[in-house]
Amino acid sequence: MPRVRRRSALTWIVVGLAIVFIAVVSLFLVSFYFREPAIDVNTLEYEVAKTFLQVAGVILFGAFVAISTFLFQQEWTQRRENQRRESDRLHDERERQDLALRSLLTQTLEAYNGVKRIRRILRAEGLKTISAEVYKQQLLGLNDLQLTFEYLKIDTSTMGDERLLMDPSEAANNAHPRDLQSEFKDIETYLNLIFKEFEQNLRHVEEQGTVELWSLGELNSFLTDTRGFRAGVSEPFHRIVLTLQKALMVPLDLPRVGQNSKQS
Numbered sequence: 001m002p003r004v005r006r007r008s009a010l011t012w013i014v015v016g017l018a019i020v021f022i023a024v025v026s027l028f029l030v031s032f033y034f035r036e037p038a039i040d041v042n043t044l045e046y047e048v049a050k051t052f053l054q055v056a057g058v059i060l061f062g063a064f065v066a067i068s069t070f071l072f073q074q075e076w077t078q079r080r081e082n083q084r085r086e087s088d089r090l091h092d093e094r095e096r097q098d099l100a101l102r103s104l105l106t107q108t109l110e111a112y113n114g115v116k117r118i119r120r121i122l123r124a125e126g127l128k129t130i131s132a133e134v135y136k137q138q139l140l141g142l143n144d145l146q147l148t149f150e151y152l153k154i155d156t157s158t159m160g161d162e163r164l165l166m167d168p169s170e171a172a173n174n175a176h177p178r179d180l181q182s183e184f185k186d187i188e189t190y191l192n193l194i195f196k197e198f199e200q201n202l203r204h205v206e207e208q209g210t211v212e213l214w215s216l217g218e219l220n221s222f223l224t225d226t227r228g229f230r231a232g233v234s235e236p237f238h239r240i241v242l243t244l245q246k247a248l249m250v251p252l253d254l255p256r257v258g259q260n261s262k263q264s
Helices: 003-032 044-124 132-157 168-172 180-208 217-224 226-248
Strands: 129-131 210-212
Touching: 044 132, 044 217, 044 226, 129 132, 132 180, 132 210, 180 210, 180 217, 180 226, 217 226
Parallel strands: none
Antiparallel strands: 129 210
């Protein structure tokens, strides 16, 4: 029963009991005090009338207390049930959100490790020349990882998890606040430049059989420029992981009994 309806019912019950009490008192007065001849004090009839009035008052007051207690208990039970339902809803919502964040974290770790693996393989070929076969094989793999980061960039924009938003105090102290979408975009953009260079040079490399690393500016930077790799891949990756780990550690704020919830 909604709270407004319960209050309305209680109001009508109180009014009804008041009317009954007034009617009983009026009947008592008409029957015993305003009749002719009047009842003498300290007679049996007078004591019976007085006792009747006292009993009626106690009964009516007791009925009011009992009904009020019943309605209060009913309202408290309903509030506890609403709190339980809201808590269950929030738990289910948090489980779905956590599952999505863990999946995002796993995919990010796998993609980053894939990029590092390709970088190490290419560096193992030497930093002077690379065979066309290795170049094609590893750059196609790098393209798959670039597409993964592009997908993750889009996926994070549709999550709607409030835990991923930057803390207002941090945003106020940061002249250029970042979000997960921006971090994924940085990595995806960095890797995309390497693959565009690959598209432009693949035919020539296959004709030559090998390629001088210095002639591939983006790939050369990817393999030899540690600072550039950190800025384009490693640092955004670590910020992503830190953000996801912090989000997963945020405790669930459950409603208390009687507390208004977003959905009740």
